[in-house]
Amino acid sequence: MDDALRIDDLVKEYPIGSGRRRSIVRAVDGVSLRVRRGETLALVGESGSGKTTTALCALALERPTSGEVWIDGREVTGMSPKELRSLRRQAQYIFQDPFASLNPRMSVREIVREPLDIHRVGDSAGRDARVAELLGLVGLAGDAAARSPHQFSGGQRQRIGIARALALSPGLLVCDEPVSALDVSVQAQVINLLMDLQDEHDLAYLFIAHDLAVVRQIAHRVAVMYLGRIVEEGAADEICAKPRHPYTVALMSAAPARPGRGVHRERIVLTGDPPSPIDPPSGCAFHTRCWKAADTCRTVRPPLIELDPGHAVACHFPVRRDTELG
Ligand code: ADP
Ligand code: MG
Numbered sequence: 001m002d003d004a005l006r007i008d009d010l011v012k013e014y015p016i017g018s019g020r021r022r023s024i025v026r027a028v029d030g031v032s033l034r035v036r037r038g039e040t041l042a043l044v045g046e047s048g049s050g051k052t053t054t055a056l057c058a059l060a061l062e063r064p065t066s067g068e069v070w071i072d073g074r075e076v077t078g079m080s081p082k083e084l085r086s087l088r089r090q091a092q093y094i095f096q097d098p099f100a101s102l103n104p105r106m107s108v109r110e111i112v113r114e115p116l117d118i119h120r121v122g123d124s125a126g127r128d129a130r131v132a133e134l135l136g137l138v139g140l141a142g143d144a145a146a147r148s149p150h151q152f153s154g155g156q157r158q159r160i161g162i163a164r165a166l167a168l169s170p171g172l173l174v175c176d177e178p179v180s181a182l183d184v185s186v187q188a189q190v191i192n193l194l195m196d197l198q199d200e201h202d203l204a205y206l207f208i209a210h211d212l213a214v215v216r217q218i219a220h221r222v223a224v225m226y227l228g229r230i231v232e233e234g235a236a237d238e239i240c241a242k243p244r245h246p247y248t249v250a251l252m253s254a255a256p257a258r259p260g261r262g263v264h265r266e267r268i269v270l271t272g273d274p275p276s277p278i279d280p281p282s283g284c285a286f287h288t289r290c291w292k293a294a295d296t297c298r299t300v301r302p303p304l305i306e307l308d309p310g311h312a313v314a315c316h317f318p319v320r321r322d323t324e325l326g
Contacts (some may be wrong), residue, residue, distance in 0.1 A: 001071030004172045004204030005058060005091070006033040010067035012053050016278070025277050029228035030067075037171065038198065040205040042215040042236065044251065045225035046274050051208045052223070055174045056207060059091050060084055071172060078128040089119060090173040092165035095183050098157035102149040108135070108160055109145035115167040118300040122148060134163040138193060155186035159193065166197070174206045179214065191218055194228075212252060216240050224248045227277055230304060234311035244318040246290045284316065292317045 012028040028050040035041045043051050056062040058069055060076045067174070069076040071091050079087060095101040102111055109131050116127040135144055138159040149157055158178060165173055177193065179187040195218060197203060209215050215222060219236040224245065232245040243249045246268075275281050275288055284302050287293040291324045296316050304314040 001037065001080070003034045003064060003070070004037045004039070004072065005033075005129070005206060006070040007031060007033050008068040008070075009055070010054060010057055010069065011065045012050075012057055012062060013065045016018065019210045023278055026055065026228055026280070027277060028064075029277075029280075031228070031230055033223050033233070034267075035172065035206050036203050038202045039221065040198065040207050040219045042207045042209055042222045043220035044209055044212065044215055044222060045224060046210070048227075048274055048277070049225040050228040050277070055093070055176050055206060055208055058306075059174055060087065061093065069134055071308065085119070088115070088170075089168040090170055091249050092170045094161055094173055094175045094178045096156075096177040098154055098161050098264065099181070101161055102157055104148065104150050106149075107145065108140075108147055108149060108152075111149065111160060112145075112164045112167060119168060121168070121245055130167065131163075134166055137166065137197070138163045153186070154182045155190055157277050158182060158190050162190075162197070166201075169201070171202070172204045172206070174208075176208045177210065178207075180209070180211065187214065192219065212240070217253060224251065227274060227280055229285065229314065230312075231286065231314045232312065233304070234308075238308075238311055242315045242321045244285075244311070244321075245315045246292050247286050249319050250289075257268060284314070 008026050010031045011026065014025045014027055015022065016025055017023055031054055033041065043054065045051055053062065057064045060079065064077055071087060076087060112131045112134055113127050116130060121127065131145055132142055135142060140156065140159055149160060152160065179190050182190060191214060198205065205220060210251050216236065221234065222236045222239040223233040224247065226247050232239065232243065232248045239248060240252065243252050250268045250270045254270065270289060272289060275285065281288050283299045284297045287297040290297065294317065302314045302316045304312045306312045307318060
């Protein structure tokens with residue numbers, strides 16, 4: 001069966017500056033990943049690591065510099081506008097900021113109905129019935145339809161965004177930090193909603209997050225990005241319990257440990273900001289912040305290698321959990 005999403009060797013460069021100051025940012029530098037049907041792949045990494053750019057390219061909202069994207073077995077990058085419209089039925093984007101992403105001049109009904117109007121699904125009465133059904137699905141009362149998005153809280157607005165994204169029954173949702181703008185108390189509700197919807201509708205999620213507690217809860221697999229590249233990938237349990245890349249170890253140690261686990265974890269503090277992708281470090285891009293860096297790391301870029309079945313790491317000196325860090 002085709003994957004819900006497959007990305008092969010994606011590169012995305014942006015020109016920046018002008019004249020003699022002109023240069024290039026390589027926001028995504030050779031990313032490959034796959035999301036199976038009904039599966040959640042979490043994409044994690046610090047701000048600026050290329051997560052959003054990867055996601056935008058995945059849904060053809062940005063044009064890759066090179067590489068291929070496949071959704072449901074169809075190659076996306078060469079699609080005509082007509083094919084792209086039909087792609088929107090398959091795959092939808094949920095944005096981080098539910099305040100900026102909903103048009104304040106439209107009613108909730110118009111917002112949720114718009115994809116049905118654009119794709120001419122059924123007749124007008126059928127579309128209104130579908131809007132009511134979708135609002136119910138995301139836990140909003142029927143009278144929400146007549147109101148304007150600014151009358152709702154952040155969590156409710158994100159529910160409106162999710163209802164709209166589900167209107168055409170897609171198989172893939174790309175969720176770009178969908179709860180990071182929400183109050184912590186509301187985050188869990190929206191996460192639970194997304195997990196319920198996944199079970200009921202066999203949805204695949206590419207789920208971008210920097211909150212590892214959220215990742216532990218929702219993801220089946222995790223891919224860790226650093227400066228445009230995937231540095232570690234594997235089953236979520238495995239990545240959370242036994243990270244092998246020093247960068248992942250540092251990310252995990254910065255995250256609050258789950259209560260009641262009773263495991264003492266040494267805290268590794270990542271110092272400094274990530275380097276700029278305009279002038280990335282030689283060799284392994286993480287060497288400038290890595291406590292294990294040796295000469296090789298400064299000169300040779302480590303390939304992403306499968307160390308254990310389904311668990312790949314791009315590091316010359318992967319952390320050994322049995323002897324290091326307890
Ligand atoms: P993330 O989502 O992980 O925070 P992004 O994909 O937004 O990362 O950005 C990755 C890098 O690409 C950053 O250095 C960012 O400044 C740069 N970038 C992203 N979009 C653009 C753009 N449109 N023009 C120039 N640089 C960009
Ligand atoms: Mg982002």
